[in-house]
Amino acid sequence: MxxxxxxxxxxxxxxxxxxxxxxxxxxxxxxxxxxxxxxxxxxxxxxxxxxxxxxxxxxxxxxxxxxxxxxxxxxxxxxxxxxxxxxxxxxxxxxxxxxxxxxxxxxxxxxxxxxxxxxxxxxxxxLRKAPLYIWLKDLISSGALGDIYAFDGDYLYGRVHKIMSGWRSETENYSVMEGGGIHIIDLMLMLTGQKPSEVYSLSNKIATRNTDFQYHDFQSSQFMFESGLIGRVTANFGCIHRHHHVIRVFGTKGTFLYDDAGPRIHWTSDEDKTADFVKEAPLPAExxxxxxxxxxxxxxxxIIESAYQEFDLMSVVLAADEVLNCKKPTRIEYLTC
CATH class of the missing domain: 3.40.50.720 (NAD(P)-binding Rossmann-like Domain)
Structure with missing residues (x-):
């Protein structure tokens, strides 16, 4: 102290x-x-x-x-x-x-x-401190959604002009996954309480072709977990969309969705039933x-636990980028025990 x-x-x-x-x-x-x-x-x-x-x-x-x-x-x-x-x-x-x-x-x-x-x-x-995701983490931990078998997340940057000019366009080896998709990967680790064992990624550069931005503007990475859980995260910097993110968590007892329509949970597949909307805020106050x-x-x-969280996260994010060069699923190597 x-x-x-x-x-x-x-x-x-x-x-x-x-x-x-x-x-x-x-x-x-x-x-x-x-x-x-x-x-x-x-x-x-x-x-x-x-x-x-x-x-x-x-x-x-x-x-x-x-x-x-x-x-x-x-x-x-x-x-x-x-x-x-x-x-x-x-x-x-x-x-x-x-x-x-x-x-x-x-x-x-x-x-x-x-x-x-x-x-x-x-x-x-x-997003670790967003009330919605603190609430959702507790819900998942309680078992209310059942066994989590899939996580989908999209980082919709919606500010393509910021990568076509300014410091991002001038940064050597700028990565959209490191610059934005990292938020979604972090949520995936936080919400599931699991670390992926393998990753496979694809990318393209269509939205910013013929511009000063040198690197890919869209990346999709798929993560495999020892439990059988599969995660999919995209970093979409060229999208025509307001700045936003989309999260879907699929469990054997319920499905959580957050998108433009707001956060909600489907507790049944009955077509006559509607989802229950969640009132928690999806972003922190500041x-x-x-x-x-x-x-x-x-x-x-x-200091140890918080630092380990960062090293684990960066091990996953960097592996998602590195696998772009080998075009096949790659095992993620963690620095921490």
């Missing part, structure tokens, strides 16, 4: 602004510094919270500052690996926007370094909602 507030810094004020606001609200932390390449954005933030005495810094200044305990990373995907490694080397607790890294060798390097540290490490997978839990893991020195 620490006897003082954790001193923190935020890198990147896009979605990182939500991280910063969460840190400002939590009495267990003191936001000391921000790192932001857009000088106007940085100055505006500091002026809006000038009573907090927040400093505008560089990443090297923040990571090298002995007083900083926690760094929240909301930088570009291609920067995460090197910044996470630097943070761990300087004994910083690291809260990282997804993805944690981009390749399996990077993940192995992070894992090896993390094991030698006493640092907390977590990613910002915000994108910094996981910050308080992360602070709690640091204060309570409960």
């Amino acid at each position: 620490l006897g003082r507030a954790l001193k923190s810094a935020v890198v990147g004020l896009g979605v990182g602004r939500q991280h910063a606001l969460a840190l400002l609200k939590d009495p267990r932390t003191e936001l000391c510094a921000i790192v932001e390449h857009d000088e106007v954005r940085a100055q505006d933030f500091v002026q809006n919270y000038k009573d907090q005495n927040i400093q505008i810094s560089t990443f090297n200044e923040v990571v090298g500052c002995d007083e900083i305990d926690l760094i929240s990373l909301a930088s570009f995907d291609g920067d995460h690996f090197h910044q996470v490694m630097a943070g761990l080397k300087h004994s910083k607790h690291m809260f990282v926007e997804k993805p944690l890294c981009q390749t399996r060798p990077e993940l192995e390097d992070i894992y090896a370094l993390w094991k030698t540290s006493s640092c907390a490490l977590a990613s910002n997978l915000v 994108k910094g909602v996981l910050i308080p839990d992360f602070i709690g893991t640091i204060i309570n020195n409960d």
Whole structure:
């Protein structure tokens, strides 16, 4: 247990602004510094919270500052690996926007370094805190849906212009599964309480052909589990659709659906019966909602389970990308026991 507030810094004020606001609200932390390449954005933030005495810094200044305990990373995907490694080397607790890294060798390097540290490490997978999925996890765990035999999920990005220009189009080896589909894979692991053993993936680049975006914009991955459960997850960045996600969980006693029509459960196949709608919210209230839990893991020195969750998730996501090159089902290798 620490006897003082954790001193923190935020890198990147896009979605990182939500991280910063969460840190400002939590009495267990003191936001000391921000790192932001857009000088106007940085100055505006500091002026809006000038009573907090927040400093505008560089990443090297923040990571090298002995007083900083926690760094929240909301930088570009291609920067995460090197910044996470630097943070761990300087004994910083690291809260990282997804993805944690981009390749399996990077993940192995992070894992090896993390094991030698006493640092907390977590990613910002915000659907973990959505009231709907907390409720659904409890329902599945109770056995009310019976044996779960299939999970289907679609990440409908609906913002194709963001990958045709801007930092995503400039990021080497940008992955739509790592950049968006990861949320659905994370839900699959969380809701089923199982880890897949094999994965097979296909992809295409039709929606963004003849554009500056170099990589595939649609990916479909199928996951096989030891229990016989089959999961299917798509990352659909080129779709003509509002930003949304779709989840279907099929059990032997009931079927859960979430799509444009709202969350609902079918308890019967009777054509005269309608589904029961669920009132729980499918999104968390804000994108910094996981910050308080992360602070709690640091204060309570409960860092192993949360970090293992991230390493398992990234093992699955990266395997789903790697299998695109071999065109056959591939066994997923986990770093954790």
